[in-house]
Amino acid sequence: MLKHRVIPALLLRNNGLVKTLKFKDPKYVGDPINAIRIFNEKEVDELMVLDITASRERREPNYSLIEEFAGECFMPLAYGGGVTHVEQAGRLFGLGVEKICLQTAALEDLSLVNRLVERFGSQSVMVSVDVKRNWLGKIQLYGAAEGKARSEPWLEYTQRLVNAGAGEVLLNAVDRDGTLAGPDLELIRLASSSISVPLIAVGGVSSFVDIKAVVEAGASAVAAGAFFVFHGPHRAVLITYPKYQELENLLKATE
Amino acid sequence: MTSAEVHILDYGLGNFGSVIRMIEKVGGSAKRISTPEEILLAEKLILPGVGHFDRGMSQIVERGLLEPLRERVIEQRIPLMGICLGMQLLCFGSEEGILPGLGFVDADVRKFQTLPGQNLKIPHMGWNSIRVSRSNPLINVTNEEQRFYFVHSYHVVPNAPDMVIATSTHGVAFCAAFQNKNIFGVQFHPEKSHRFGMALLKSFVNL
Numbered sequence: 001m002l003k004h005r006v007i008p009a010l011l012l013r014n015n016g017l018v019k020t021l022k023f024k025d026p027k028y029v030g031d032p033i034n035a036i037r038i039f040n041e042k043e044v045d046e047l048m049v050l051d052i053t054a055s056r057e058r059r060e061p062n063y064s065l066i067e068e069f070a071g072e073c074f075m076p077l078a079y080g081g082g083v084t085h086v087e088q089a090g091r092l093f094g095l096g097v098e099k100i101c102l103q104t105a106a107l108e109d110l111s112l113v114n115r116l117v118e119r120f121g122s123q124s125v126m127v128s129v130d131v132k133r134n135w136l137g138k139i140q141l142y143g144a145a146e147g148k149a150r151s152e153p154w155l156e157y158t159q160r161l162v163n164a165g166a167g168e169v170l171l172n173a174v175d176r177d178g179t180l181a182g183p184d185l186e187l188i189r190l191a192s193s194s195i196s197v198p199l200i201a202v203g204g205v206s207s208f209v210d211i212k213a214v215v216e217a218g219a220s221a222v223a224a225g226a227f228f229v230f231h232g233p234h235r236a237v238l239i240t241y242p243k244y245q246e247l248e249n250l251l252k253a254t255e
Numbered sequence: 256m257t258s259a260e261v262h263i264l265d266y267g268l269g270n271f272g273s274v275i276r277m278i279e280k281v282g283g284s285a286k287r288i289s290t291p292e293e294i295l296l297a298e299k300l301i302l303p304g305v306g307h308f309d310r311g312m313s314q315i316v317e318r319g320l321l322e323p324l325r326e327r328v329i330e331q332r333i334p335l336m337g338i339c340l341g342m343q344l345l346c347f348g349s350e351e352g353i354l355p356g357l358g359f360v361d362a363d364v365r366k367f368q369t370l371p372g373q374n375l376k377i378p379h380m381g382w383n384s385i386r387v388s389r390s391n392p393l394i395n396v397t398n399e400e401q402r403f404y405f406v407h408s409y410h411v412v413p414n415a416p417d418m419v420i421a422t423s424t425h426g427v428a429f430c431a432a433f434q435n436k437n438i439f440g441v442q443f444h445p446e447k448s449h450r451f452g453m454a455l456l457k458s459f460v461n462l
Contacts, residue, residue: 002425003382003402043449045382046404071276076404076447096272098406098447121306123378123406167378198376220376 004251005045005221006211008228008241009202010035012051012081015065019225020052021178023130023144029229029237032065036072039228042241047073048101048170048223050128051081055104055145058082061092070096078126084108086115093120101170103128104145110164117165126200127166129158131187132174139187142174155194168198170223176204178226183210185217192218208242208250215251259298261285261460264324267314268306268340273446274456281453283460294323298333299462304340308364308409309352311344321357328359332437334462335359336393342433342440343411351409360435362413367426378408379425385443391420391434393441393458401451403431403443410442 010032011018017035018026029035032049039047049069054061061082070077073096080101083089089100100120105112106127116125131154132142141154158169171191173184183204192199198220205211205224214222231238242250261278263271265287278285288297304311315321328335337345346356349364356364369375384402387394394401403423410429413419423431423442432441439459445452 001383002376002379002405003384005381040449070272074277074280074447074449074452076406076444093270094272096270096276098270123380123408124305168380196376198380220381 003045003248004215004219005200006242006247007046007048007200007221007223008039008044009048009050009223009225010229011225012049012062012065013053015062017229018052019178019229023142023147023174023177026052027235030239033068033072035229035239036069038239039241040072040074043244044075044241046076046078046221048078048080050079050101052144054082061088063091063095066092066097067095080126080128084112086112086119089116089120093124099124099126099168101126101128103130104143106161107143107150110160113161113164113166117167122165122167122197125166126168126170127161128170128172129154129161129191130172130174133184139190144174155190158191158195162195162197166197168200168220169195170200170202171219173201173203177202179204180206180226180230182206183214183217185213188214188217188219208246211247212250261299261301262288262293262297263301263303264294264320265289266304266311266318266320268304268311270305270446271303273444274301274303274338277446277453277456278460281457281460283456289318291319291323294320294327297327299459300324300328300333300335301459302335302337302341302344304338304344305406306340307351308340308343308349308356309354311340312352312354312356315344315357324357325359328438334437334439334459336439336441336459338441338446339407339444342442343409345438345440346411349409359438360413360418360433360440361415362411362418362430362433364409365412366409367429370426373426375426378406379410380406383423383425383443385421385423385431387421388419389417392462393434393439394421394432394455395458403441403445403448403451405431405443407442411440
């Protein structure tokens with residue numbers, strides 16, 4: 001039986017690893033290579049590295065650093081940040097990245113999803129749908145590069161990405177990011193019941209109970225940042241990942 | 256124990272970098288090759304691959320790799336392992352495309368079917384456990400659960416059931432690995448499957 005994946009999501013800024021709070025206030029949490037080595041030893045299901053300033057600075061991915069990451073990953077690696085062309089994606093796949101995660105570039109030009117899928121297949125193209133609730137609780141699509149809400153209806157936009165061939169959707173709840181306040185389960189249910197491809201939910205996870213709840217809400221995979229890099233009420237940096245057997249016991253009954 | 260260099264065939268599709276790195280990690284040596292001449296000199300081959308069946312076959316044919324592969328693998332019987340699409344290309348053909356496959360093993364490739372009432376996500380993407388169905392030189396029969404990383408929408412259906420060395424389940428049980436004499440195929444990605452993949456690639460290196 002296919003297992004639900006539990007994926008550390010690491011954020012990269014100026015070649016250092018950071019953790020944000022609601023997509024703001026990046027706090028330095030350490031050296032990325034060191035962190036990736038630890039996650040590799042802990043046999044994580046998959047790893048996601050997102051360069052959070054590449055698109056904002058209109059910069060290319062840092063290929064040499066990503067190659068180093070891939071060299072430490074004996075599990076699937078997804079990379080996002082600054083990818084705007086098919087050729088860049090090809091170069092990243094050549095370095096040992098399995099999946100490219102698009103956000104800003106897909107918002108600017110949906111046809112990039114089509115072109116990547118045509119060349120590399122759906123399984124290698126993940127799209128990040130970043131959403132934020134406004135003060136009325138209404139879910140709005142969020143453009144991370146410009147830092148504000150967008151007018152496109154988020155669910156329709158997500159379906160358009162899937163129709164364009166995206167193989168996976170990373171659903172990012174901006175107002176839960178880094179908060180350890182628990183996932184937005186209603187959001188996850190809405191998305192997972194409307195799309196046919198695997199859904200990875202990220203944002204707010206703070207416990208095993210949360211991981212289980214996200215899976216029960218219909219996600220194929222659970223990603224988390226703060227939960228795997230912070231420890232205790234003072235957010236001390238400590239890299240952790242549950243043991244395989246713990247995850248098995250937790251998620252077994254939800255199949 | 257012989258330990259020949261493993262040659263990874265780069266025919267334009269696939270992530271050979273990860274395969275090379277893991278073989279080196281388990282103490283073997285691996286080299287990317289891409290020409291007919293290099294195939295004829297290879298002692299042990301891996302056919303990786305991610306992508307569309309017809310694109311894979313047309314690349315192999317256009318690059319003139321079909322005949323040297325046949326000579327080396329079918330006539331001279333060097334060990335060959337296909338990974339993911341590489342495994343599927345070893346079969347007669349696939350529902351994904353219209354081109355004939357390499358036809359090195361008696362098998363076809365079919366698409367996963369979603370039965371009514373099943374909430375089966377396709378592609379089959381993620382970690383799944385396998386069941387080893389017979390002793391073989393590639394995958395140990397152990398009591399410990401062995402899990403591997405899969406990404407595929409099509410799966411191999413062998414016509415000779417004794418070819419199957421391991422199965423996995425996604426809606427239905429399917430062939431996760433096969434062996435026909437010197438020819439091996441694995442549907443999952445050993446190069447992305449931690450120590451389980453390392454053990455498998457180590458076995459292949461030491462064949």
